[in-house]
Amino acid sequence: xxxxxxxxxxxxSGYSDPEGETTAKALQGLGYNVTDVRSSKAxxxxxxxxxxxxxxxxxxxxxxxxxxxxxxxxxxxELREGQ
Amino acid sequence: xxxxxxxxxxxxSGYSDPEGETTAKALQGLGYNVTDVRSSKAxxxxxxxxxxxxxxxxxxxxxxxxxxxxxxxxxxxELREGQ
Numbered sequence: 714x715x716x717x718x719x720x721x722x723x724x725x726s727g728y729s730d731p732e733g734e735t736t737a738k739a740l741q742g743l744g745y746n747v748t749d750v751r752s753s754k755a756x757x758x759x760x761x762x763x764x765x766x767x768x769x770x771x772x773x774x775x776x777x778x779x780x781x782x783x784x785x786x787x788x789x790x791e792l793r794e795g796q
Numbered sequence: 797x798x799x800x801x802x803x804x805x806x807x808x809s810g811y812s813d814p815e816g817e818t819t820a821k822a823l824q825g826l827g828y829n830v831t832d833v834r835s836s837k838a839x840x841x842x843x844x845x846x847x848x849x850x851x852x853x854x855x856x857x858x859x860x861x862x863x864x865x866x867x868x869x870x871x872x873x874e875l876r877e878g879q
Contacts, residue, residue: 715831721838723838723840733839736839736862736863739862740841740858740862743858743861743862745843745854745858746843746844746845746854747841747842747843747858748798748842748843748844749840749841749842750839750840750841750842751839751840752837752838752839753837753838753839753840754835754836754837754838755804755806755835755836755837755838756816756819756833756834756835756836757806757833757834757836758823758830758832758833759830759831759832759833760828760829760830760831761829761831762829771828771829775823775826775828775830778826779819779822779823779826780819
């Protein structure tokens with residue numbers, strides 16, 4: 714079975730996010746009622762697995778082993794069956 | 797009303813995505829059954845608006861005016877009522 718996973722990686726809340734802050738200021742400068750912007754990274758991953766559970770486990774492991782730095786990053790992901 | 801928008805910005809499909817390709821190769825090297833990875837950028841935006849329609853319109857405009865480059869980027873966003 715083919716699965717599509719979207720993984721979001723962002724800085725833990727204690728870390729300052731200059732890109733997000735600058736984007737928020739720029740949007741406010743353009744007149745938008747924006748109170749906060751957090752920038753993050755996303756990966757759209759296509760993978761093969763025998764079951765949803767296997768795919769979930771694999772993606773969670775990929776996040777911990779390669780896609781995130783556990784010291785400074787938080788992550789979450791969404792998984793859909795796809796083609 | 798307060799809304800939370802998640803905006804995804806990624807390269808249009810004709811553009812090569814070296815970060816995604818390198819990530820895919822690295823994950824394959826670690827033994828995962830990954831067939832494709834696309835890297836993208838996400839912004840989590842908190843904004844105030846009078847209605848859902850107004851919020852949607854504002855976020856779409858932000859994407860076109862500041863967050864994306866229409867020549868090379870595709871974008872989509874999700875909007876939730878929040879605090």
